[in-house]
Amino acid sequence: MATDLGTAERTITxxxxxxxxxxxxxxxxxxxxxxxxxxxxxxxxxxxxxxxVVWSGWRPEYILPAPATVAAALVDLVRTxxxxxxxxxxxxxxxxxxxxxxxxxxxxxVAVARIRxxxxxxxxxxxxxxxxxxxAWFPLAIVLFQLSEQAILFVVVLGAxxxxxxxxxxxxxxxxxxxxxxxxxxxxxxxxxxxxxIGPASLPHIVSGLKQGWAFCWRSLMAGELLxxxxxxxxxGTSLEQHRGLSEYPEMMADxxxxxxxxxxxxxxxxxxxxxxxxxxxxTENR
Amino acid sequence: MTTAxxxxxxxxxxxxxxxxxAAVHALDxxxxxxxxxxxxxxxxxxxxxxxxxxxxxxxxxxQDSGSVAIVxxxxxxxxxxxxxxxxxxxxxxxxxxPLRLRGVPRPRRAERVAExxxxxxxEEFARRRPHQLSGGMRQRVALARTLALxxxxxxxxxxxxxxxAMTRDILHDEIERIWQERGLTVLFxxxxxxxxxxxxxxxxxxxxRPGRVVWERRVDVPRPRRIDSPEIAEVAAEVTDRLRxxxxxxxx
Numbered sequence: 001m002a003t004d005l006g007t008a009e010r011t012i013t014x015x016x017x018x019x020x021x022x023x024x025x026x027x028x029x030x031x032x033x034x035x036x037x038x039x040x041x042x043x044x045x046x047x048x049x050x051x052x053v054v055w056s057g058w059r060p061e062y063i064l065p066a067p068a069t070v071a072a073a074l075v076d077l078v079r080t081x082x083x084x085x086x087x088x089x090x091x092x093x094x095x096x097x098x099x100x101x102x103x104x105x106x107x108x109x110v111a112v113a114r115i116r117x118x119x120x121x122x123x124x125x126x127x128x129x130x131x132x133x134x135x136a137w138f139p140l141a142i143v144l145f146q147l148s149e150q151a152i153l154f155v156v157v158l159g160a161x162x163x164x165x166x167x168x169x170x171x172x173x174x175x176x177x178x179x180x181x182x183x184x185x186x187x188x189x190x191x192x193x194x195x196x197x198i199g200p201a202s203l204p205h206i207v208s209g210l211k212q213g214w215a216f217c218w219r220s221l222m223a224g225e226l227l228x229x230x231x232x233x234x235x236x237g238t239s240l241e242q243h244r245g246l247s248e249y250p251e252m253m254a255d256x257x258x259x260x261x262x263x264x265x266x267x268x269x270x271x272x273x274x275x276x277x278x279x280x281x282x283x284t285e286n287r
Numbered sequence: 288m289t290t291a292x293x294x295x296x297x298x299x300x301x302x303x304x305x306x307x308x309a310a311v312h313a314l315d316x317x318x319x320x321x322x323x324x325x326x327x328x329x330x331x332x333x334x335x336x337x338x339x340x341x342x343x344x345x346x347x348x349x350q351d352s353g354s355v356a357i358v359x360x361x362x363x364x365x366x367x368x369x370x371x372x373x374x375x376x377x378x379x380x381x382x383x384x385p386l387r388l389r390g391v392p393r394p395r396r397a398e399r400v401a402e403x404x405x406x407x408x409x410e411e412f413a414r415r416r417p418h419q420l421s422g423g424m425r426q427r428v429a430l431a432r433t434l435a436l437x438x439x440x441x442x443x444x445x446x447x448x449x450x451x452a453m454t455r456d457i458l459h460d461e462i463e464r465i466w467q468e469r470g471l472t473v474l475f476x477x478x479x480x481x482x483x484x485x486x487x488x489x490x491x492x493x494x495x496r497p498g499r500v501v502w503e504r505r506v507d508v509p510r511p512r513r514i515d516s517p518e519i520a521e522v523a524a525e526v527t528d529r530l531r532x533x534x535x536x537x538x539x
Contacts, residue, residue: 008460012408015454019421181347182371185364186385186436196384200375281374282418 065250073250074257086234087258090225093149093235097156098217105161105213109168123169126162134159134220138227149233152224159220160213167209171202204277211270218263236262293358294440294472295321295344300353302339313339315497316353323358323439326466326473328487330480330526332534336498337476341365341442344474358472363440364433368448370425372417378428379404379413385435403431406465423454427461434465441466443475447482456514459485463510480530484522485514492526494533502529 047067054066065073077083112119112126137155145151175198183197225237236258243252297319304311313336321327329337342348343355345365357363372381379400386396404410407427417425426446433441443462447455463486466473477483483490484506492502504526508518 008457009408012457012461015457016408016412016421016424019424020419178367178369178371179373181365182367182373184347185345186432187362187388188384192388196388197373200373203375280416282416283374 063249065253069250070253070257074254077251077254077258082234083239086236086239087262089233090221090236091262093152093156093225094217094221097153097221098160098214100153101157101160101213101217102164102210104157105164105209106168108161109165109209110172112165113169113172119169126165126169129158130162130166130216132158134216135223135227137220138224142228147228147230149230151228152221155224156217156220160217163213163216164206164209167206167212168202170209171205172198174205175201204274204281204283207270207274207277211267211274214266214270215263218266222259292322293320294323294325295319295358295363295474296354296356297340297344298354300340300343300350300355302336302343302348302350312497314343314350315499317493317498317500318353319491319500321472321474323472324470326463326475326486326488328483328490329474329476329493330478330483330490330530331493331498332495332530333478335493335495337493338444340493340498341444341474341476344440345442357440359439361438361440362436363442363474364436364438365442366429366433366444366446368445370417370422370429372425372428372432374417376416377413378409378415378417378420381417381428382431382435385432389436399435403435406434406468407431407461421454423450423458426450426458430462430465434469439470440472440474443473445477445479446475448477448479455482459514460511462486463512467510480526481514481519481523483526484508484519485512490522490526492529492533495537501533 050067054061054064058064061069108126112123134155137158138151141151141154145154179197179201180193183193188196222237222240225235226241229238229241236255240252240255240259243249243255297317299316299318300314301312301316302314304313317340329340331337339348342365343350344357345363347365373384376384382400382403383396386399391399400413401410404413407430409424409427409431412420412424412428417428420428430446446462447458450458459482462473465471475483475486487506490504490506491500493499494501504522506522508516508522512519
């Protein structure tokens with residue numbers, strides 16, 4: 001009997017080993033290269049296209065500067081103290097607006113997902129809010145708050161919160177029923193079902209809601225900084241508008257690059273979070 | 288005291304889905320007594336309410352009439368055809384969760400998880416994630432998670448239906464061993480007649496629409512059994528004949 005048990009155990013471990021045999025990961029270096037080269041290529045193509053347009057003489061060079069001129073302007077720009085104080089101001093606005101949007105979005109999302117009446121009442125309104133271009137809120141914001149930080153904050157929160165709320169709602173809605181059954185069966189009921197099953201199960205949707213919320217937050221903020229210029233408060237968007245006013249086009253385009261890069265960097269953080277969740281869950285194939 | 292002699296008692300249990308002419312009688316006054324330590328296999332064609340019956344016994348659904356009683360008021364553990372593991376937790380995390388929810392103190396949990404994983408031969412895989420395992424391994428993790436509930440009654444809803452034949456054979460040996468070691472009472476739903484003959488002390492045939500107990504048979508083949516032995520094949524053939532007759536009733 002003892003040998004019998006030994007054989008059974010060996011069969012099981014043998015079968016397990018066979019089942020897992022072909023699951024090897026690709027080396028890290030190869031993965032980084034595979035992810036990087038298309039982006040480098042795309043960047044090269046975009047800059048090349050820009051240079052070709054400049055060479056074509058479609059617009060005089062003092063209006064549409066060449067990539068090299070803009071690069072030089074960018075280097076000069078980041079050396080000034082004014083530039084960094086505007087980056088700090090803009091980042092501060094983004095951070096406070098986004099934090100408030102997260103708080104509102106999470107509470108609203110959970111409430112709408114849980115309470116049937118609330119869903120019927122404001123579920124579709126959240127989506128409607130999301131389709132409203134944030135720039136269209138500014139006249140109202142300026143009427144309500146004048147040209148102030150609050151006006152910008154108001155629009156940034158209105159832009160970002162609906163996406164985050166929608167992410168939470170989608171997350172709760174798409175929890176597989178089987179996981180709910182399994183959760184209830186192992187004793188997770190009431191709020192503990194939220195804590196241990198529904199919450200973690202909706203994480204992928206919540207992360208993509210946060211990512212989309214960030215995109216809306218950043219766009220609204222830039223629109224706000226172009227329109228709501230507060231004296232003594234330098235900001236990245238404000239600088240863009242001022243350089244246009246002063247016909248400093250290489251500097252204006254350098255500002256655009258700064259805006260693009262900040263947006264991309266934060267987006268990359270969300271991309272990494274999203275990938276981390278997917279890898280843990282085994283949703284992606286290329287680990 | 289009649290309840291002491293049975294682990295699970297169903298008396299006159301009925302369940303109807305929908306209303307009016309479209310209503311489906313999933314179960315029609317099903318009565319069933321399962322003795323403590325008994326391994327009962329429930330067989331039937333599709334639509335016979337097998338899964339409904341398990342949901343009722345598990346307390347995930349409520350019957351329209353009749354009663355379901357479990358020994359000592361225990362809450363049975365239910366295992367599904369899919370492993371239904373939580374992808375955000377490791378193997379050990381999945382097995383820990385029921386212990387945590389039951390309020391088992393932290394130092395005891397690790398010990399229990401190790402013991403449970405050992406009993407399904409997965410102690411080396413504690414830190415893996417479910418997606419890194421094969422189907423059969425995942426189902427064994429699900430079994431360990433179910434056993435972590437420490438209930439005397441185990442309900443299984445076609446737990447090996449999605450596995451290949453070889454893995455299934457091995458899991459038959461495993462579930463039989465665990466059932467014997469722990470003295471569990473098992474109610475096992477399957478549409479695989481051979482599987483029922485391989486595992487069950489008793490096979491119960493449910494009819495379709497409405498679901499009723501139409502026939503039952505004891506399986507006295509001594510254990511350990513083999514699914515390809517002539518005795519099991521004989522039992523399986525008899526059950527298949529009864530099942531076909533039952534399905535044939537719906538032909539006209």
